[in-house]
Amino acid sequence: MVSFINYNHKLPANKELSFAIEMKFSISNHAREELERRKIPLALVESVLNDPQQIVEEMSSRKAYQSQIDFGDRRVFLLRVIVADDVDPPVVVTVHRTNKIDKYWR
Secondary structure, X not given: OOOOOOOOOOOOXXXXXXXXXXXXXXEOHHHHHHHHHOOOOHHHHHHHHHOOOEXXXXXXXXXXXXXXXXXXXXXXEEEEEEEEOOOOOOEEEEEEEEOOHHHHOO
């Protein structure tokens, strides 16, 4: 089943949304809430998942799909999409952007 995030519709806490991209990912409720809270467009997340500038190993079998993104006004942030890929389909655990590019860039 393919569905997209609808910020006007709340899912029960134990449900997950899935969206179709080159590789199918599921997005956790926490990640969905962080997208909304941090005002990160889903299209940017899909872009990073489809074509990340880097994939960095993180702890607990997680990977950070990350790309440097211009969020306007020449402000470049690192968009990090944290994925648990030890399950099928892989799950987007959380999403955040940071201006501390040097801290995470390999």
